[in-house]
Amino acid sequence: xxATVLHGPRDVRYEQVDEPSIILPTDAIIKLSATCVCGSDxxxxxxxxxxxxxxxxxxxYCGVVAEVGREVKTxxxxxxxxxxxxxxxxxxxxxxxxxxxxxxxxxxxxxxxAPYARVPLADGxxxxxxxxxxxxxxxxxxxxSDVLGTGWYAADAARVKPGSTAVVVGDGAVGLMGVLxxxxxxxxxxxxxxxxxxxxxxxxxxxATDIVSARGEEGVAQIKALxxxxxxxxxxxxxxxxxxxxQAIQCTRPGGVVGYVGVPHGVELSGQSLFFxxxxxxxxxxxxxxxxxxLMELVLNRSINPGKVFDLQIPLADVAxxxxxxxxxxxxxxxxxx
Amino acid sequence: xxATVLHGPRDVRYEQVDEPSIILPTDAIIKLSATCVCGSDxxxxxxxxxxxxxxxxxxxYCGVVAEVGREVKTxxxxxxxxxxxxxxxxxxxxxxxxxxxxxxxxxxxxxxxAPYARVPLADGxxxxxxxxxxxxxxxxxxxxSDVLGTGWYAADAARVKPGSTAVVVGDGAVGLMGVLxxxxxxxxxxxxxxxxxxxxxxxxxxxATDIVSARGEEGVAQIKALxxxxxxxxxxxxxxxxxxxxQAIQCTRPGGVVGYVGVPHGVELSGQSLFFxxxxxxxxxxxxxxxxxxLMELVLNRSINPGKVFDLQIPLADVAxxxxxxxxxxxxxxxxxx
Numbered sequence: 001x002x003a004t005v006l007h008g009p010r011d012v013r014y015e016q017v018d019e020p021s022i023i024l025p026t027d028a029i030i031k032l033s034a035t036c037v038c039g040s041d042x043x044x045x046x047x048x049x050x051x052x053x054x055x056x057x058x059x060x061y062c063g064v065v066a067e068v069g070r071e072v073k074t075x076x077x078x079x080x081x082x083x084x085x086x087x088x089x090x091x092x093x094x095x096x097x098x099x100x101x102x103x104x105x106x107x108x109x110x111x112x113x114a115p116y117a118r119v120p121l122a123d124g125x126x127x128x129x130x131x132x133x134x135x136x137x138x139x140x141x142x143x144x145s146d147v148l149g150t151g152w153y154a155a156d157a158a159r160v161k162p163g164s165t166a167v168v169v170g171d172g173a174v175g176l177m178g179v180l181x182x183x184x185x186x187x188x189x190x191x192x193x194x195x196x197x198x199x200x201x202x203x204x205x206x207x208a209t210d211i212v213s214a215r216g217e218e219g220v221a222q223i224k225a226l227x228x229x230x231x232x233x234x235x236x237x238x239x240x241x242x243x244x245x246x247q248a249i250q251c252t253r254p255g256g257v258v259g260y261v262g263v264p265h266g267v268e269l270s271g272q273s274l275f276f277x278x279x280x281x282x283x284x285x286x287x288x289x290x291x292x293x294x295l296m297e298l299v300l301n302r303s304i305n306p307g308k309v310f311d312l313q314i315p316l317a318d319v320a321x322x323x324x325x326x327x328x329x330x331x332x333x334x335x336x337x338x
Numbered sequence: 339x340x341a342t343v344l345h346g347p348r349d350v351r352y353e354q355v356d357e358p359s360i361i362l363p364t365d366a367i368i369k370l371s372a373t374c375v376c377g378s379d380x381x382x383x384x385x386x387x388x389x390x391x392x393x394x395x396x397x398x399y400c401g402v403v404a405e406v407g408r409e410v411k412t413x414x415x416x417x418x419x420x421x422x423x424x425x426x427x428x429x430x431x432x433x434x435x436x437x438x439x440x441x442x443x444x445x446x447x448x449x450x451x452a453p454y455a456r457v458p459l460a461d462g463x464x465x466x467x468x469x470x471x472x473x474x475x476x477x478x479x480x481x482x483s484d485v486l487g488t489g490w491y492a493a494d495a496a497r498v499k500p501g502s503t504a505v506v507v508g509d510g511a512v513g514l515m516g517v518l519x520x521x522x523x524x525x526x527x528x529x530x531x532x533x534x535x536x537x538x539x540x541x542x543x544x545x546a547t548d549i550v551s552a553r554g555e556e557g558v559a560q561i562k563a564l565x566x567x568x569x570x571x572x573x574x575x576x577x578x579x580x581x582x583x584x585q586a587i588q589c590t591r592p593g594g595v596v597g598y599v600g601v602p603h604g605v606e607l608s609g610q611s612l613f614f615x616x617x618x619x620x621x622x623x624x625x626x627x628x629x630x631x632x633l634m635e636l637v638l639n640r641s642i643n644p645g646k647v648f649d650l651q652i653p654l655a656d657v658a659x660x661x662x663x664x665x666x667x668x669x670x671x672x673x674x675x676x
Contacts, residue, residue: 269609275598281620283613
């Protein structure tokens, strides 16, 4: 089959690869209904992450089960499923605590920017729907696999509560999903930091009450002004740079929490400065599996429309264009039609 | 009067200073019932913290109110009071959220290793008792001012809950108070990391269920072995060095929390490593004022005996000996009789 392989910085190819097959009895093979490009795919695409060799790209997925290994019990061929980008057994102690992204058997999904993909640990990773959903819900169900689940985790980790004030640092797809999530969790005030008009508009649509376009010290000063000098209860850090993390920390009130989901690249934190800012922090790869049943239900009953974050939808064969559009910030997020 | 002044590394003197007086209408002057030496006093004593000039030492205190400024409403001369080492107005938004140690008017107490001390922001800082307590309770009430309140905050920040597993890194007085606090909060398993037999004994008396004397990688391995490979729900970091913080982080399970109260000295944290360890963190100077009424009640009804942590009690005039004994780890904590 043809699938997506990254050979080096900005060298993404749609090329012949082996079809996936059951390797372990706990595997499933799915036929993808749609897949997409993740903001985190841009790190290796931009040469900002070391590569040992060609990478089979794609970790966000939903589709129909084609085949299962002999030990798979909870899904069967023909069922529509969504899975987390973090593969987990969903039975180990960390999974039981709701941190499936730290599962003792954790693997990261790969090779999903393709017509077919192998999903290891199928029982612990995949969540089936009662029926194959209608076509227009596919983008939103796909979003649940990572980008929505990650934005949701940022809000959960930052302990967004009814009536609270949340700041979202980062106007990428995850940040926008963070806005949606904070709204669902009842935040009264949601301040999105964005300097990009189309993203600002989507943030407002998803529930942002204020937009701050300034960054750095001026951005922090504006957040402080909007919060009566106090700072926010919850800050969702959805970028992963030193500057964005610093901004997130400085926007948080003492006793507030930064939920950070942008994979930190070159971020160093001073223990003493964290100590005296007296803020809580929780981050990491999102335990999407914990949230997946709830998020799928919200999509299926049309309470939320996370799929709107895909502002570019192209055929899988044009995947290289999809990377380029996101790299150049022409697209928020690219959906690939299979 | 004679009081304690640090002139430079290991040069602590009991010498003539001005008697404190009301400077602001919100001040109180208290006659100390007892005072003590804090582990954090050892940082400047050891020359590990820059000094601009001579320091009037002492920030842990309890005693009888001698005089109040004209705006002080909640305490009056003759009342016995305990106050936090962090001075706060107890009315600003941060105080209302329970983070009085980040009060917009925050100051740190000083000059309490003396017969009399000035307490700014008296209304927001001091908690009076109904009657002057019996002499034998003075050490425990004094402990509430900082060392107990700080150990309690470590456990609170680390979210110790009934049935949970807590690890305490550091066997200084704060660590021992962390053990006591975790026990009060219902932790089922409390693992104290200590290699000092007298401190181990006190930890066990305060509720530790296990002692781990190894440090570094071997210490972490033993904690993992004691927790079925999972790590602890809550870890109380009560030291403040790079090594102790690393150990605390590595002992925590994903989704668990490190409550850190040792003032970090030279601690640098990698954002990416924190991200993938997926642990929560909350630290800072303890908002003792939040806990003070509850802690004083526990002492007054003799539910707890934190005063046992003072294993050296000497006259204030011998304060230099008290510093030396703690510096050389001959004493856990020195109480100074006034």
